[in-house]
Structure formats: C-alpha cells, structure tokens
Amino acid sequence: MSPLLRVENLAVHIGGLVAIADASFSVPEGQVVSLIGPNGAGKTTAFNVITGYMRPTAGRILFDGAEITGLSPDRIAERGIVRSFQRTSVFTGCTVLENALMALHRRGSAGLLGALLRLPSARREEARLRAEAWAMLEFVGLAGRAETPAEVLAYGEQRRLGIALAAIASPRLLLLDEPAAGLNPSETAECMALIRQLRDRGMTVLLVEHDMPMVMQISDAIVVLNQGRIIATGAPAEIRRHPEVIRAYLGSGEYQEAGHAAA
Amino acid sequence: MSKLLPWLFVAALALLPVAFPDPYLLAVLTSAGIFIIGAISLNLLLGYTGQLSLGHVAFFGLGAYTSALAALGFDIGIGFGLRITLAPQPAWLGFIAAIVVAGGFGWLLGRLAFRVRGAYFVIITICFAQVLRMVALNWIELTQGPMALISIPPFSLWLPGQGVVALYSKAQNYWLVLAVAVVAFLVVRQVVESRIGRALVALRSNESLARSVGIRVTHYLVIAAVISAGIAGAAGSLFAHYVRIVDPDVFLFIYTVTMVIMVITGGKGTLWGPVVGGLIFGLIPDLLRGHAAPEAQWVAYGVAMILFVMFLPRGIVPALASLRPRP
Ligand SMILES: Nc1ncnc2c1ncn2[C@@H]1O[C@H](COP(=O)(O)OP(=O)(O)OP(=O)(O)O)[C@@H](O)[C@H]1O
Ligand SMILES: [Mg+2]
Numbered sequence: 001m002s003p004l005l006r007v008e009n010l011a012v013h014i015g016g017l018v019a020i021a022d023a024s025f026s027v028p029e030g031q032v033v034s035l036i037g038p039n040g041a042g043k044t045t046a047f048n049v050i051t052g053y054m055r056p057t058a059g060r061i062l063f064d065g066a067e068i069t070g071l072s073p074d075r076i077a078e079r080g081i082v083r084s085f086q087r088t089s090v091f092t093g094c095t096v097l098e099n100a101l102m103a104l105h106r107r108g109s110a111g112l113l114g115a116l117l118r119l120p121s122a123r124r125e126e127a128r129l130r131a132e133a134w135a136m137l138e139f140v141g142l143a144g145r146a147e148t149p150a151e152v153l154a155y156g157e158q159r160r161l162g163i164a165l166a167a168i169a170s171p172r173l174l175l176l177d178e179p180a181a182g183l184n185p186s187e188t189a190e191c192m193a194l195i196r197q198l199r200d201r202g203m204t205v206l207l208v209e210h211d212m213p214m215v216m217q218i219s220d221a222i223v224v225l226n227q228g229r230i231i232a233t234g235a236p237a238e239i240r241r242h243p244e245v246i247r248a249y250l251g252s253g254e255y256q257e258a259g260h261a262a263a
Numbered sequence: 264m265s266k267l268l269p270w271l272f273v274a275a276l277a278l279l280p281v282a283f284p285d286p287y288l289l290a291v292l293t294s295a296g297i298f299i300i301g302a303i304s305l306n307l308l309l310g311y312t313g314q315l316s317l318g319h320v321a322f323f324g325l326g327a328y329t330s331a332l333a334a335l336g337f338d339i340g341i342g343f344g345l346r347i348t349l350a351p352q353p354a355w356l357g358f359i360a361a362i363v364v365a366g367g368f369g370w371l372l373g374r375l376a377f378r379v380r381g382a383y384f385v386i387i388t389i390c391f392a393q394v395l396r397m398v399a400l401n402w403i404e405l406t407q408g409p410m411a412l413i414s415i416p417p418f419s420l421w422l423p424g425q426g427v428v429a430l431y432s433k434a435q436n437y438w439l440v441l442a443v444a445v446v447a448f449l450v451v452r453q454v455v456e457s458r459i460g461r462a463l464v465a466l467r468s469n470e471s472l473a474r475s476v477g478i479r480v481t482h483y484l485v486i487a488a489v490i491s492a493g494i495a496g497a498a499g500s501l502f503a504h505y506v507r508i509v510d511p512d513v514f515l516f517i518y519t520v521t522m523v524i525m526v527i528t529g530g531k532g533t534l535w536g537p538v539v540g541g542l543i544f545g546l547i548p549d550l551l552r553g554h555a556a557p558e559a560q561w562v563a564y565g566v567a568m569i570l571f572v573m574f575l576p577r578g579i580v581p582a583l584a585s586l587r588p589r590p
Contacts, residue, residue: 051475077477085475091468102465106477108458112486115457116450122457129458169476 002065004029004204005050005081005173010059012045012228019045021228023059027173032195032205034215037225038249043208044086046225047175050206051083052076063173077106083175084166086208088158090150096161097146100133103165107132133168140164140194156187163194173204180211192218216240224249276441280434289433295545296440297502301518302525302537303447304494309523310532311455312487313467314380317519318372318388321395322492324513325368326361326499328399331412331509333357339404353427354418358500365496366489373488377481389516396514411510418504436505443501447494452534454490463487467532524564528571530578539579 003026012020020042027033035043048054050061052073061069068076091099108129114122137143140160145153150161163179176195180188192214199205209215215222215236222239224232226248232239239245280289305319336351352360376387399406406412418439419429430436454460462483465473474480503509521544529540547567551560575582 053471073471073474074477074479077475082477083475085472089469089472091465091472093468094464098461098464102461102473102478103476105458105462105465110458112454112459112490115459116453118453126458165472165476 003027004064005206006060006062007046007050008060008062010046010049010061011057012042012049012054013057014045018228020049020056020225023225023228023230025223025230025233027204027206028221029172029204030199030202031220032199032207032218034207034209034219034222035225036209036212036215036222036249040227041225042228043225044177047083047177047206047208050076051081051175077169077171080172081175082166082169082171082173084162084177084179086177086181088155088162090153090158090161090165092151093149095147095149096137096142096153097133099150099161099165100137100168101129103168104129104133104136106169136164136168139197140167141190156183159183159187160191160194163191167198167203171203173206174198175206175208177208178210179207180209180214188214273441273445277438280437284434286433289437291546291549293433293437293440293505295541295549296437296444297498297505298518298521298525298545299538299541300440300444300447300498300501301495302522302529302541303444303451304491304498305522306526306531306533306537307451307454307487307491307494309526310530310536311460311463311467312484314377314484315385315523316388316488316491317385317516317523318390318392319491319495319522320514320516320518321372321388321392322365322369322495323499323502323518324392324395324399325365326496327503327509327513328406328412328499329361329364329496330354330357330500330503331415332405333360334415334504335412337405354416354504355420357504358418358497361496361500361503362493363496365499366493369488369490369492370485372492373485374481377484377488392514392516392519396511399511399514406511409511411508412503413508415503415507415509417507418501430504440501440505443497447497448534448538450490450494454487455534459483459486464532524568528568528575528578530580530582533578533580533584536578536580543579 005027007026008024010020010023023046035046037043045054049056052071052075055070060067063079063081068079091102094102108125110122110125113119134143137146140163142157142161142164145157150158153161159179159182163176166174166176179195180191183191188211195205195207195218207215207219219236222234222236223230224239224245231248232242232245234242301319301323305316308314308316333349333352334354334357336349338346338348340346372388372391376384379387400408417429417431418436419427421427430439462473462478465478466480466483470480499513502513525540525544526537527540528544529538530536547564548560551563555563
C-alpha cells in the first residue's frame with residue numbers, strides 16, 4: 001500500500017542557507033509519525049513546504065498518490081492536509097465558537113445566493129455547522145469557553161484551541177507543530193490523549209515535538225532530522241538506541257521517560 | 264425589542280417628509296443618504312476584509328457615469344469607422360447597469376490588486392480612481408469631459424396605479440435613497456452574517472491560519488470587492504439622477520476620504536458604523552453652512568476626526584456597545 005504522504009528528495013534553500021538538504025520520508029495512513037530534531041533542524045520548514053507556505057528548491061510532495069508540490073495552502077487544505085502552527089495561532093477578536101465555525105469552513109458549501117436569500121439549504125447547513133462546532137468544542141474540552149474571545153484564553157487553552165482548529169477541519173492528514181510546547185505535565189498528558197483520540201477517529205498525524213517521553217509513547221514511527229538531513233528513521237525503540245541520534249539530539253542517552261522538560 | 268428598534272428607526276425616517284416637509288432638510292438628508300450607501304459599501308471592504316480601498320469613489324463615479332450615459336444615450340466612434348450608439352434608456356435600466364458595471368470593475372480590480380496587499384493595494388486603488396478621472400476628463404466624445412453630462416433626467420419608477428413616474432419632488436427622492444440604503448444595509452448584513460462573512464473575518468483576523476483551514480483568500484476578497492463595488496455603483500446612479508449633472512469631479516479623492524471618515528468614526532466592521540458615522544459627517548457640513556466659513560468648516564471637520572481617532576479609535580458604535588451592561 002502506498003503511504004498517505006510521501007516527501008521525495010526535498011531540498012529547501014533560504015537565501016544562502018540550506019534549511020533542508022535532501023530529505024525523503026513517508027507517512028503511512030492511520031499512523032502517528034513524529035519528526036524530531038534539534039532547534040533549527042528544519043522541521044517547521046518541512047511543514048511549511050508540505051502545506052504550501054514555502055516552495056521547495058527541489059523535490060516533490062505526494063499526497064494520496066498525487067503531487068501537491070507548489071499548491072497554495074488553501075488548495076492543500078482542500079485536498080485534506082491541515083496544520084497547526086508552532087507559535088500559537090488563533091483567530092483573535094473572535095470568540096472560541098466563532099473560531100471553531102471559521103475552521104469548519106471547508107465542511108460547508110453555502111455560497112452568495114444562499115447567504116443573500118437565506119435559502120433553506122443554507123440555514124440547514126448553518127445549523128449543522130454550529131452543531132459540529134459545539135461537538136468539537138465538547139470533545140477538546142473548550143465548550144465552557146465558547147463565548148470567550150480567543151485571545152483571553154489561558155496559554156494552555158489557546159494551544160488546545162490551536163490544535164482543535166486544525167483538527168476541526170477534519171483533515172486526512174493532521175500536521176502538529178510542537179503542540180505540547182510550554183504545557184505543564186498534566187496539560188501535556190491531555191494533549192497526548194487528544195492526539196490519540198484524533199488518530200482513533202481516523203486522522204493520520206505528523207507530529208513535531210521536543211517532549212521526548214511524549215514522542216516515544218505516542219509515535220508509530222519517528223523520523224530524525226539534523227541540520228536539514230534525515231539521520232534516522234524507525235520505530236521508537238530503534239531511535240532511542242540509534243548512536244547518531246543520541247549524539248546529535250538525545251544527548252548521552254540519559255534522558256528520563258518521566259517529567260523530562262524538553263529543550 | 265432590539266430587533267424591532269432598527270425598523271422603528273427606518274419607519275421614523277420614512278415618516279419624516281410627512282412630519283417635517285422642509286425641502287432643505289430633505290435635500291440635506293438625501294445627499295447624506297447617498298454617501299451613507301457609499302460608506303456602507305466601503306465598510307464591507309475596509310471593515311470586514313480589512314483592505315483599505317482609497318479609490319472607492321471610482322465605483323461611485325462609474326455608477327454615476329453609467330447611469331447618466333444610459334439615461335442620455337450616446338453615439339461614439341471606436342475606430343475603424345465603427346460606431347456604438349445607445350438610445351436613451353429608462354432610469355431603472357441605467358441603475359442596474361451602474362451596479363453591473365461597477366461590480367464588474369470591482370471584480371477586475373479585486374483579481375489584479377488582491378495579489379498584493381497592504382500599501383501596494385492602497386496605491387493601486389488610488390491610481391485606479393485617478394485613471395478613471397483622466398478618462399472622464401479626456402474622452403470628451405463620451406463624457407463631455409469637463410463640460411460635464413448635463414440635463415440628466417430624474418429617476419423614474421413604475422408605481423402601481425400610476426404607471427411610470429418621474430421623481431421630481433424632494434420627498435420622492437428622499438424615499439428612493441432611503442429604500443436603496445435599507446436594501447444595501449440588508450445585503451451587507453446577509454453577507455456578513457453568513458459563511459462568506461465568517462471567511463472574510465477569518466482572513467482579516469489571521470490570514471495564514473485562515474488559509475491553513477482551506478479558506479481561499481482571493482476568492483472571498485473578490486466576492487467582497489464585487490458586492491462592495493456594486494453597492495457603490497448604485498449610490499453613484501442615485502447621485503447622477505438626483506444632482507442631474509455628472510462631471511469628472513465625482514472621482515475626486517476627497518469623496519473617498521469622506522466615506523473612509525464616515526466608516527472609521529462610526530465603527531468599521533460593524534453594521535451600524537457607517538450609518539452612524541455617515542449621519543454625523545453627512546449632516547455636520549450642512550448644519551454648519553451659513554454659520555461658519557467653508558475653511559473653518561474643514562478645520563472643524565479635521566479636528567473632529569482627530570478627536571474621534573484619539574478617543575474612540577474603534578469608532579462610535581463599538582464604544583456604545585461596550586457601554587451597554589452585559590448580563
Ligand atoms: N523564513 C526564514 N528566513 C530565513 N531563515 C529561515 C526561515 N525559516 C527558517 N529559517 C532557517 O532555517 C533553518 C530551519 O528552521 P526551522 O524553523 O525549520 O527549524 P525547526 O526544526 O522547526 O526548529 P525549532 O525546533 O526551533 O522549531 C533554521 O536555521 C532557520 O533559521
Ligand atoms: Mg519549528
């Protein structure tokens with residue numbers, strides 16, 4: 001079976017800097033794959049290229065067998081890939097419920113005529129979208145904050161909303177850029193549970209995360225990036241013992257499973 | 264109650280010519296009303312998409328010229344010995360043509376200009392209005408240039424039991440403008456309170472996030488530009504038939520500025536903002552007329568504007584809304 005996402009010989013040069021040299025990896029459907037590596041390794045750059053925010057210097061991105069290299073972010077979202085952002089990103093000035101409705105955009109189809117004439121089909125769709133938005137807010141535990149402006153939420157809640165907005169668009173492939181960054185241990189555990197639930201709902205997940213205990217627990221496979229090159233690919237147990245990975249990223253191999261704050 | 268209030272306001276405005284049949288008052292309100300329609304249309308772009316179109320008067324002027332030319336007819340050469348001729352048309356047809364032509368240019372400008380955003384967009388829109396002014400000044404065969412299109416007939420409507428009636432009286436024109444303003448308000452409300460409006464606000468609030476969930480930027484900005492331009496064209500058509508003379512000065516920058524001031528002081532991105540701002544800044548100059556020299560009026564205008572931006576940066580309507588106690 002061909003993988004859901006294939007990245008082939010990807011290279012990204014930014015000015016004179018080689019952010020990604022020559023990277024190939026794939027994400028099989030239904031799995032959680034993690035992309036890890038030290039700061040500046042090129043993880044976010046890879047996300048930017050896959051989701052159309054940057055053009056690669058060379059290489060191809062294939063989604064579900066079709067090439068998507070160079071499509072715009074909105075087209076790629078229409079194909080079924082949605083990402084979250086490393087720096088918290090929500091629709092400020094809008095309530096949590098409005099945020100959810102905005103992220104549900106792709107789940108509706110009402111056009112200008114439906115809007116102007118308030119056609120029955122448009123009204124029905126609106127009611128359905130609202131129900132979906134509420135269901136998703138319940139699911140991620142933000143229903144109690146539905147009428148709160150997004151920028152007023154606590155940091156942890158904003159992170160959760162950021163993930164929810166990506167997930168709510170019900171993509172086939174969900175890209176999460178450091179969802180647990182800055183979260184305390186209990187929030188991290190909640191975040192991990194949420195990712196598992198999303199996977200169980202049928203979403204494939206590509207995860208960038210510095211929290212190693214979380215990565216080791218949640219991933220089906222791990223891709224390790226260092227200075228724009230892939231230095232290892234494999235199951236968590238293999239990565240943990242991989243000598244080059246330990247040298248480049250994990251350190252002396254002394255990291256502890258529990259309570260290790262990520263760099 | 265709060266749903267009824269706007270309709271009571273409209274009913275009060277509609278009864279005004281009966282209660283106070285003062286021609287001067289009606290004239291002032293009618294021209295303010297035409298600009299309020301312009302401000303309502305600008306608010307869709309400036310308020311809801313966040314794009315500052317400083318050439319908005321272009322659509323107003325296009326509507327005015329389209330309506331005037333349709334009403335007067337024309338006969339122009341287009342080279343190769345070919346001529347285009349149009350016999351005078353009824354006003355309602357010119358009104359629709361004004362909406363279509365202005366909307367079409369809105370589409371064109373949107374397609375071209377939304378590739379660049381921010382300062383470049385602002386510059387392109389200014390140039391657009393200037394170019395149209397140059398065309399109006401120099402295409403004398405069509406527009407009469409600075410001599411202006413004159414003797415434009417008043418708006419005429421088919422009324423039940425009366426047939427086609429030319430609207431000569433002040434009160435009739437006032438009601439016409441009021442009716443179009445209400446329709447324009449409702450169109451903008453329907454759009455804003457829909458999936459399309461949500462997409463516009465999402466793009467304004469956080470464009471990269473909006474794109475990541477699949478909202479197509481250009482598509483929605485162009486929809487907003489077409490509707491906005493079409494409504495501005497309707498306002499221009501009303502202007503042409505009301506003032507009954509159209510010259511290239513309808514494209515003057517100052518008219519765009521007036522609409523921008525109305526939207527910003529009233530509260531951009533709120534449905535009532537352009538109405539409130541439009542009533543204030545549409546009426547002040549006429550109320551001051553006769554009491555102060557024109558220069559003093561403009562100074563008063565400028566000072567009022569600065570005070571508003573300093574003390575009510577989000578505009579009057581949001582400031583009032585935040586005063587209301589929340590349950
Ligand atoms: N827009 C940009 N302009 C210039 N350099 C950039 C840009 N984006 C990324 N880079 C550079 O590319 C390299 C890879 O950056 P990237 O953000 O992909 O790293 P990362 O793996 O996500 O790191 P982190 O773990 O800190 O988020 C870095 O050296 C970074 O400075
Ligand atoms: Mg990063």
